[in-house]
Amino acid sequence: MTSVHRDLDLRPREAAIDEAGHPLHLLSEEELRAHVAEVLERARRRSAGLTDAVDDADLVKQHSTLMSPLVWDLAHVGSQEEIWLVRDVGGRDPLRPDIDDLYDAFQHPRSTRPELPLLGPEEARRYVTEVRDKAMDVLERAALRGRDLTCHAFAFGMVAQHEQQHDETMLATHQLRRGDPVLHAPAPPPAVVHDLPEEVVVPAGPFAMGTSIEPWALDNEQPVHEVFVDTFALDTTPVTNGRYAEFVDDGGYTDPRWWSTAGWAYRSAHGITAPRFWRREDAQWWRIRFGVYEPAPPDEPVVHVSYYEAEAFAAWAGKRLPTEAEWEKAARYDPATGRSRRYPWGDDDPTPEHANLGQRHLRPAPVGAYPRGASPLGVHQLIGDVWEWTSSDFHPYPGFVAFPYREYSEVFFGSEYKVLRGGSFGSDAVAVRGTFRNWDFPLRRQIFAGFRCARDVRGGDAGV
Structure with missing residues (x-):
């Protein structure tokens, strides 16, 4: 993947249409560096938590052809960080140019990635750690004004967003894996307002x-x-x-009147009868959620x-x-x-x-x-x-x-x-x-x- 430079003016300016500004515009360079470091570290803590939660066999396993092995996602975020922050913004020599093609998402569909000579779990962890160390050094030295990629630390924000997007993808992979629960978190807050208008x-x-x-x-x-x-x-x-269950129980999945031609064809071809991970048991809808089998809460989206x-x-x-x-x-x-x-x-x-x-x-x-x-x-x-x-x-x-x-x-x-x-x-x-x-x-x-x-x-x- 090759970066492209343009002389774009990404500085704050008055828009032709009234829209909100952003607090990053008000930060000094020192404050901006601290903010970027926190955002990058937050993403990395999450990546580590999602990959450390399972053993190495789980990391290299493909839990669905729709998803990559977790270890591919981990090394991929490191590869993109190396390309954009270490090489491009920092102007440093490549760490692992030999793996660029392996972790180029456009060269290899998800279904075939397990067949590639991917970095193993420990090697992937060492690689992303080395990349991050060099990226943080680049952050300390880079000018965060002027150039399009570094203006307001755009490239660093892009890399943080990219890693968090892959973290959500890895979370979806966890939902698809079989076995005992390995992820845990407190329940969300209860409803505090009721009887809202429809x-x-x-x-x-x-x-x-x-x-x-x-x-x-x-x-x-x-x-x-x-x-x-x-x-x-x-x-x-x-x-x-609860509301969606009314649609299911009313025969919504068996009545073509409600479906588009493409939707009905897909539903019929795959025998879909309810949302994914739902099961009917004892006159009630249940769901599988990260390895937990539980009633589908009627008041949740x-x-x-x-x-x-x-x-x-x-x-x-x-x-x-x-x-x-x-x-x-x-x-x-x-x-x-x-x-x-x-x-x-x-x-x-x-x-x-x-x-x-x-x-x-x-x-x-x-x-x-x-x-x-x-x-x-x-x-x-x-x-x-x-x-x-x-x-x-x-x-x-x-x-x-x-x-x-x-x-x-x-x-x-x-x-x-x-x-x-x-x-x-x-x-x-x-x-x-x-x-x-x-x-x-x-x-x-x-x-x-x-x-x-x-x-x-x-x-x-x-x-x-």
Whole structure:
């Protein structure tokens, strides 16, 4: 993978459309270095925890052809850190140029990675440790202003986000592994607000979508642009296990009326009858969660459903999935000021009181658990808990420029992928914000994805 340099001006500037700034703009270089070091260390602690939780045989095993062996992910994050921080930003000699191709995700599909001559567990651990030591030395010496890759420490933020994204992928691999539980975390907080309205009406009008000033925003989040959205109603919370079970028990998986042609064909070909990891026992729905077999909590957001399943539920409920623009407006638009916030609650970074992020809990939280994270319009839990499917295909924004390499976003643009928003309980705050865009094939069920529904509101129809 080769980096590309451009004379891009990524300095803070006044955007043509009103959007929130970022606290990184206010930090001194010394403060910024300390912040970057903490973010990188947080990602590495998580990587170590996910790989140290299992023995070497588990690390090299492929638990599903959908996923890489855990040891591949570990060495891959080290390889990318070496390429971008040690070689590119630091200008240092390569440590292991011989493994570049092995850990290039575009050269080897996940299903074939176990056949490669990968680094073993101990060698992989030594490699990522050596890379990190050199990267921290680069951080101490690099100028964090001016050059596109280092302006506001962008390259370091990109590497931290990349590692956290692979940590979430490794967490999904843990969900697919068989055997006794090896991951443990406290339960999420209980619901503290009850009897929420089913829907919130989002008024028609323009808003600033995307960003041009978020310093660690990735290329597909940019640039900021004005989008007009008609009035619509959006579910106040994600669809819960209890509500989704009503769809299943009503024959939702056996009635083609609710399914798209592609969705019904996939459901039929694979014999899908419920969300992944669900089982019916004693007139109750149970689930497997990281090796624990337990009743599916009715008040938690449903997870491990594909786009096709979400789309079918919405049709059964007389609704639809929101577009990506609708989701972002509900999450960011502040009707009092007319500006787009960084997050539903404001411009400050997430805290444990705002959202269920960072693998603090190994499950979604009950709906109503994070009132401090609600948007100005009263929409809850838009950030964290579960990735939310939207009806939008993954396309570039007007004025998109690939940076720093085409393979991050550009090669995925098209109708094959659907956009997901908001992050999950397995996402870290560094890789989730109101503008962050995720994408995947509509058939994917192993990811921590759920959804909420929307509907059109016409004329005076604004009832909930």
